[in-house]
Amino acid sequence: MKMAPSALSSMRAASSNSSKPAQRKAHGRMSQGRWQEELNQAAASALVLQARATGRLGQTEAATALAERSYKLSPGSDAAREQARWLEKAGKYESSIQRLADAFTITDSGNTELQRAEDRARMGELYKKLHGSEKGLGDIVLNAYDRTARLMAERATRLRQADPKLGSHPHSRFHALGTEGRKARARDSEGQDHRVRFLGHLVRPCRVQHPLYEQVKQRFQGPAGGRVSFREHG
Helix, strand or coil, X not given: CCCHHHHHHHHHHHHHHHCCHHHCCCCCCCCHHHHHHHHHHHHHHHHHHHHHHHHHCCCHHHHHHHHHHHHHHCCCHHHHHHHHHHHHHCCCHHHHHHHHHHHHHCCCCCCCHHHHHHHHHHHHHHHHHHHCCCCCHHHHHXXXXXXXXXXXXXXHHHHHHHCCCCCCCCHHHCEEECCCCCEEEHHHHCCCCCCCCXXXXXXXXXXXXXXXXXXXXXXXXXXXXXXXXXXXCC
């Protein structure tokens, strides 16, 4: 706890530096829209850590506000969970349940099943503490699904507006170029599933795997209309 003030100062500096998009140019070949999203996520993560440190110093109201800022900047389960923690500490159980529902339902690659299970369990505990049973909790979760889905859709729209080229290239335009210069075009096999294998004849793992692919080819390849079509390129 003695280190909390100095750590908090570092976190404040990190969140401040990360939240100045106008002064930051896109890195490398990354589009400006995608770069802005990266900056927002970095700033949001710093704000979550700042909220945690602030709350541990006993400043629950300030911690809740910081976590809320994080969530507004880049909606994520960590920020929602951090809000819930300090709202519960402040005795605001209904609001804490709402934020736990957000953490439980939001589409977030970093949101693990274990974390979601813990969110669900804590929601149930708090709700039963207030109402005596879980009757009505399902409606809160369903509303949270709608709320977080809308947030993520708005986030995707903002990203597309900042980066109009994002997702504008259909996969049919892409092709793979073999060693002999022949092109394998995705549009030549629309509607089919593909597995692309990059083979290096001098690479030992590739040499080991090659006979296995040949076995699969012999097993599944059939006449026209067969289940799997194999094509060699390069």
